[in-house]
């Protein structure tokens with residue numbers, strides 16, 4: 001794309017007096033807007049012809065990257081393919097033109113989608129009831145923790161103010177617990193990357209009846225199955241706490257194992273990860289919360305109406321299109337793909353924890369640290385080859401985390417292509433480290449300053465042209 005010709009901003013293409021349309025003749029006479037309500041000055045709008053506008057936005061859209069453009073192995077985010085049938089279903093006028101205040105008897109079909117989706121989620125998780133109201137994973141965590149709080153309060157257990165969170169947890173876990181008014185107790189990981197039972201026992205012995213819940217992600221953020229869940233669940237339940245399952249990434253578990261059967265009481269699911277609805281700039285999410293029987297009376301009102309209903313339609317379309325039989329293949333395939341990549345790359349990228357992973361795994365940078373090429377440099381260089389970068393510098397357990405999640409949909413050819421490029425970059429790090437350290441070289445914008453935008457945000461166009469004004 002030629003940025004000069006098409007402009008970075010539509011305002012830069014504006015030509016005074018240029019008009020992209022002509023209005024039909026006024027057939028209704030003149031109605032004067034009261035002077036007090038009129039603008040003092042003209043609105044500052046760009047003046048462009050239609051073709052310029054179309055080219056500008058079409059070219060901008062071509063700079064975007066999504067799962068429909070290429071491989072997107074963003075660990076923990078489950079950037080799986082969004083099947084087009086989901087979009088067709090969500091776009092049906094019978095759904096799209098609904099109004100939330102329509103009489104209930106006119107929305108039976110939409111209600112059925114919600115009911116049947118909840119029923120499917122119960123079946124897939126082994127829990128008793130779901131609410132579709134939460135708008136995202138973190139919102140689901142908050143909702144689930146509110147359930148837990150109300151449960152303890154209903155029993156007069158007011159002193160249960162603490163939530164145990166593993167040090168490997170997604171940052172939203174301690175954040176949600178804090179927003180819900182809980183204090184956080186961090187439990188350490190073992191060198192194998194699993195919750196330390198010893199540390200947990202110590203914490204519970206000390207804190208006993210102040211424990212409201214333990215939050216667990218399984219497989220955890222290292223992509224490892226928490227094999228000690230039966231023991232952990234026993235410790236927490238005996239202490240009177242509830243077990244919370246962060247099921248944002250339920251992908252590897254689909255059809256393989258159910259949180260309800262593992263002894264969890266409350267969980268959330270990200271429809272925008274496991275159930276293939278778009279996310280990451282691609283649309284709103286949904287974080288349904290499921291509970292064990294008896295806890296459904298504590299569901300709070302966390303959104304108006306039925307949450308993000310259009311997301312629920314997509315997720316239900318996904319579940320139906322796979323069906324009972326094929327949904328069982330999701331977890332095993334996602335797991336196979338992740339292990340294949342890990343094994344093919346572990347001689348050139350440092351694998352801190354050996355053994356089988358689930359849907360994702362973490363490298364600790366390149367094996368050869370002498371080149372000075374960091375995880376950030378590898379991630380930037382991948383962009384030159386047309387790949388989205390993996391998640392970097394998370395989890396915080398390692399210095400050079402590079403977290404790869406391929407999802408189940410990718411063909412062997414795509415995955416082999418990615419492996420070849422990752423090996424190529426490892427070689428470039430040895431041969432031409434400076435080139436890798438200054439990547440990307442083929443993208444419309446080169447290496448950006450990661451913190452400038454956070455420290456000096458420029459949020460208006462005017463400020464962009466003259467910061468002083």
Ligand SMILES: *Cc1c(COP(=O)(O)O)cnc(C)c1O
Nearest residue numbers: 076136137138170172217246248
């Ligand atoms: C993505 C994710 C979340 C948060 O989900 P959002 O929809 O981004 O709020 C929570 N926990 C884990 C493990 C996740 O991967």
